[in-house]
Amino acid sequence: EVQLQQSGPELVKPGTSVKISCKTSGYTFTKNTMHxxxxxxxxxxxxxxxINPNNGDTNYNQQFKGKATLTVDKSxxxxxxxxxxxxxxxxxVYYCAREDRYDDAMDYWGQGTSVTVSS
Amino acid sequence: xxxxTQSPASLIVSLGQRATISCRASQSVxxxxxxxxxxxxxxxxxxxxxxxxxxxxxxxxxPARFSGSGSGTDFTLNIHPVEEEDTATYYCQHSWEIPxxxxxxxxxxxx
Numbered sequence: 001e002v003q004l005q006q007s008g009p010e011l012v013k014p015g016t017s018v019k020i021s022c023k024t025s026g027y028t029f030t031k032n033t034m035h036x037x038x039x040x041x042x043x044x045x046x047x048x049x050x051i052n053p054n055n056g057d058t059n060y061n062q063q064f065k066g067k068a069t070l071t072v073d074k075s076x077x078x079x080x081x082x083x084x085x086x087x088x089x090x091x092x093v094y095y096c097a098r099e100d101r102y103d104d105a106m107d108y109w110g111q112g113t114s115v116t117v118s119s
Numbered sequence: 120x121x122x123x124t125q126s127p128a129s130l131i132v133s134l135g136q137r138a139t140i141s142c143r144a145s146q147s148v149x150x151x152x153x154x155x156x157x158x159x160x161x162x163x164x165x166x167x168x169x170x171x172x173x174x175x176x177x178x179x180x181x182p183a184r185f186s187g188s189g190s191g192t193d194f195t196l197n198i199h200p201v202e203e204e205d206t207a208t209y210y211c212q213h214s215w216e217i218p219x220x221x222x223x224x225x226x227x228x229x230x
């Protein structure tokens with residue numbers, strides 16, 4: 001069974017950084033691109049970027065360049081997203097989502113990680 | 120960036136009737152072979168769930184009362200007959216180019 005298990009909620013101070021993890025199981029980690037998606041409270045979904053776990057190649061939404069950095073650890077089949085220089089605008093739920101190898105759609109999602117930026 | 124405009128923003132449908140949700144893209148997301156449009160369902164407190172991929176292909180395990188259609192710039196998600204458990208927000212999303220974008224969402228209520 002494919003599973004994406006994300007790290008727990010974060011309460012962080014403005015100006016700091018946070019690193020969210022997405023531990024995967026049930027499939028071959030290197031065969032599927034991993035995406036990250038932001039959902040601000042009560043709002044729609046924003047694609048942050050994607051990473052190819054096989055070679056580390058990344059694509060970012062221009063809006064998140066300089067804000068988000070995507071990495072993977074193949075040995076632990078875990079994807080990471082670091083967010084830096086946090087402001088209240090970064091307070092949101094962040095999801096990791098696996099891309100289907102054949103259909104481009106995001107077929108499995110993590111449960112989401114809530115990030116609250118507050119002093 | 121491709122803008123996806125969903126309508127209506129909210130919808131109330133009687134149990135057993137049909138729900139129709141539209142998604143219009145600011146440019147074509149279709150080739151002669153593939154259409155790079157997908158639909159998701161999100162219930163409160165849960166992550167999105169993939170329903171339809173490539174505009175009309177039902178994801179495994181999704182009930183057949185969900186169907187998708189369209190090509191180019193105009194797409195439709197139909198749910199018939201609607202059930203209580205279909206109460207949720209529905210999103211379209213394209214994978215035509217970077218950046219991927221999502222529609223603004225349609226909130227479906229069943230009465």
